[in-house]
Amino acid sequence: MRSFDDDPALRDLLDEKRQAVVLQLLQDLTGADFSIQEKAQVGAQPVEFQLETIGWLRCQAEPWRQEPAARLIEFILYFVAKYRMAANLHHDTTEASFAELQRQHAALQASERRYKTLSEQLQQRVEEQVRQIESAQQQLYEAARMRAVGQLAAGVAHEINNPIGYITSNLRVAGEYLDDLKGALKPGTDADSILDDFRALLQESIGGAQRIASIVADLKIFSNVDQEDFVPCELNQLIATACHLLEAEFSHSLSIKQCLGKVPKLAGYPAKISQAIYNVLDNAARAVIDGDGTVSITSHLLSGGEIEIIVEDTGEGIEPENIGRIFDPFFTTRQVGDGTGLGLTVARDILTLHGGRIDVRSSRGVGTEVVLRFFATKELI
Incomplete structure (x- = not known):
């Protein structure tokens, strides 16, 4: 809609259809025919708007009717202009309000994106912290378990190694005594088979003691948590x-x-x-x-x-x-x-x-x- 910041023409205020309506109304009121043109005509009455001539009204049969008819048209144009001005003001205000709403909406969207990004970053940090806590818990759990195993292995090594040493040493000495005893007995007696069985028992016992010592050594290697x-x-x-x-x-x-x-x-x-x-x-x-x-x-x-x-x-x-x-x-x-x-x-x-x-x-x-x-x-x- 035109704002009329510049000088309007007659057709800007009244298009051809509305001009025909106004002229018909004048004819109905006076019984005379009227015409209106934007170009100057000899004998026609000027129609002004905001001190500017925008048209020429002519009544061929009764020229004396031209002047009051022109004033009536000017009166109509005045209210047409006021309506246009009010409509334009409303339009401009509405557009300004809509533009402001769009600006605020864009600002809200930008703020929402920032908060969403911040929320995602915080979520990532929380998840990372949770992973670190879980990892720390695992390490503490395993460290405590391994330390307990280490302490157990150290205690086992200390408490078992000495007795195993005694047992192994004594079994070897018992084997030597067995050799001496066999040499003192007459060959071919029933005692030979008993001594052989006894020697087998001693060897089996030595093997078992060595097996225990090997397990203790394995535990010491396995539980070396203080390295x-x-x-x-x-x-x-x-x-x-x-x-x-x-x-x-x-x-x-x-x-x-x-x-x-x-x-x-x-x-x-x-x-x-x-x-x-x-x-x-x-x-x-x-x-x-x-x-x-x-x-x-x-x-x-x-x-x-x-x-x-x-x-x-x-x-x-x-x-x-x-x-x-x-x-x-x-x-x-x-x-x-x-x-x-x-x-x-x-x-x-x-x-x-x-x-x-x-x-x-x-x-x-x-x-x-x-x-x-x-x-x-x-x-x-």
Whole structure:
């Protein structure tokens, strides 16, 4: 709608259709014919708007009617202009209000985006803090458990090593006495068979004592939690120790097949590496202990300098829907009270600490393969 900031023409105020209506009304009132033009005409009456002539009114039959008719038209144009002005003011106000609403809406949207971004950032920070807390809880749990095992192993080593030493020494001396006794007896008597049986009992007892000493030594290696610095570790020795402890835990009803290749020393924490290997072996053992399955562990050096340890079992495997959750803290498929659900989580964290990684592949009904990879330190190769 035109604002009339500039000088309007007659057609801007009254279009041709409305001009025809006004002229018809004048004819009805006076009975005379009128015409109106924008161009000047001889004998016509000027029609003014805001002191400017915008048209010429002509009544051919009765010219004396032109002047009052022109004033009437000017009066009509005045109110037309006022209506237009009010309409324009309303339009401008409405547009300004709409523009302000749009500006406020855009500001609200921008503010919403900022708050959404801030909320996402806060959520990420909260999740990160939760992960750090869970990780700290796991570490505290494992540290406390390992420290308890270490204290137990230290106590066992202290309390058992001395008696085992006495027993072993005494059994050897008893064997020497037995030799002396046999030499003093006449050959061919019934005592010979008794002495032979007694010697076999002594040898069996010495073997048992040595077995106890070996288990104590394994416990000392396995529970060395106070080691602060990385030290050169013999991985194959740690693997053998973990296998011996696990077989002892299952009362030797489980036999772990070991195929250990030549691998270099690895700089790390022996107790933690033993814990990772033990956790993986323990999962494999529990997957086959109720059936006729087998567990095997191999070690070898890859061409890229990585040391690879593979633990395989022929158990039932892992359900496809659970394979993505096996590293989640406290996730377990065992019965309540049988396992904490931290075994693989701790193993993964230990390998990450040593710059390694752990991968799990499993097929339902076929078995599970767990691959542990460490980077060997070049100086130790």
